Amino acid sequence: MSSPRSLESNVLFLSGELTHVLHRALTSAFKKNRIAVTVEQFSILALLFYRDGINQQEIGANLNRNKTTITRVISIMERNKLIVRVTDKDDSRGNLIFLTPKGKAIQKRAIEHSGALYMKAISGIANTELAQGASLLTRIIQNLK
Amino acid sequence: MSSPRSLESNVLFLSGELTHVLHRALTSAFKKNRIAVTVEQFSILALLFYRDGINQQEIGANLNRNKTTITRVISIMERNKLIVRVTDKDDSRGNLIFLTPKGKAIQKRAIEHSGALYMKAISGIANTELAQGASLLTRIIQNLK
DNA sequence: CTACTTTAGTTGTATATGCAACTAATATAA
DNA sequence: TTATATTAGTTGCATATACAACTAAAGTAG
Numbered sequence: 001m002s003s004p005r006s007l008e009s010n011v012l013f014l015s016g017e018l019t020h021v022l023h024r025a026l027t028s029a030f031k032k033n034r035i036a037v038t039v040e041q042f043s044i045l046a047l048l049f050y051r052d053g054i055n056q057q058e059i060g061a062n063l064n065r066n067k068t069t070i071t072r073v074i075s076i077m078e079r080n081k082l083i084v085r086v087t088d089k090d091d092s093r094g095n096l097i098f099l100t101p102k103g104k105a106i107q108k109r110a111i112e113h114s115g116a117l118y119m120k121a122i123s124g125i126a127n128t129e130l131a132q133g134a135s136l137l138t139r140i141i142q143n144l145k
Numbered sequence: 146m147s148s149p150r151s152l153e154s155n156v157l158f159l160s161g162e163l164t165h166v167l168h169r170a171l172t173s174a175f176k177k178n179r180i181a182v183t184v185e186q187f188s189i190l191a192l193l194f195y196r197d198g199i200n201q202q203e204i205g206a207n208l209n210r211n212k213t214t215i216t217r218v219i220s221i222m223e224r225n226k227l228i229v230r231v232t233d234k235d236d237s238r239g240n241l242i243f244l245t246p247k248g249k250a251i252q253k254r255a256i257e258h259s260g261a262l263y264m265k266a267i268s269g270i271a272n273t274e275l276a277q278g279a280s281l282l283t284r285i286i287q288n289l290k
Numbered sequence: 291c292t293a294c295t296t297t298a299g300t301t302g303t304a305t306a307t308g309c310a311a312c313t314a315a316t317a318t319a320a
Numbered sequence: 321t322t323a324t325a326t327t328a329g330t331t332g333c334a335t336a337t338a339c340a341a342c343t344a345a346a347g348t349a350g
Contacts, residue, residue, distance in 0.1 A: 014282035019164040093298040137159035
């Protein structure tokens, strides 16, 4: 419970590094395969795979992003015909977000590539170790909240 | 080495979560204590604490950021009188970046708060576990490179 | 029913990020 | 020495992020 010897042995620093490396690897994989979405847009596509038709608040809550951010990313995705906004009939303040056929097609391909990248990321690492790591990160996150 | 049961048990997802939570906690701590720097600017101040006078390329290499990003963050920090750009006498292509007295003062306070946050983050967690987590994250990063 | 509060979303403003293309300066090869 | 390649930094462009302030709609208290 003392300070780490160096940044390179600091779990918080390494977590930031991993986040960046993963972001770049995903961006690179999408570009290489001509999948025209950003990592952030992909996270919304992936969420909609399971929860098509949720509103922007729910997207923000699930992805842990400010609603301003969601407004703008969703606007770009709508402009690119990946999703559509439909005013909620039961509450006209809200927009329900639905995947378009184009959005579904892109999302399917993007999920395949992200899955492959995940397998590459954890290759050679035992499940027990991954579980321990998940437990550690979860506790650190809780400590910070 | 199979897919995780859920996002919440996925080390890659949790790492992204931790990065975000830490960023917000740092931002909040700086704001609360009227320390007028962003987390990204702080990372440069912290680097300059050990390596005052390095150039923008080296900053980018150390923080794993594109040189474009460094150009712009450094410009903002210069405008805010935290650092100064000095043309390298030995190679007039490069700028050497030096902390100003104001930059040093702010950096000192920011480091104190980030240290306190680090201690909060790892409270109740054994050093052996942190070392195992660091090892895990390092291997995942290597797998992705 | 009216007034106050809460909620969903948008817009203004500012910072961070990276790719592509560019300038200027240095290094290297012919 | 001159032509070419590399390197440091900047600018154009597009996206992501969030705080503050705002509109509009829905919920609630009197």
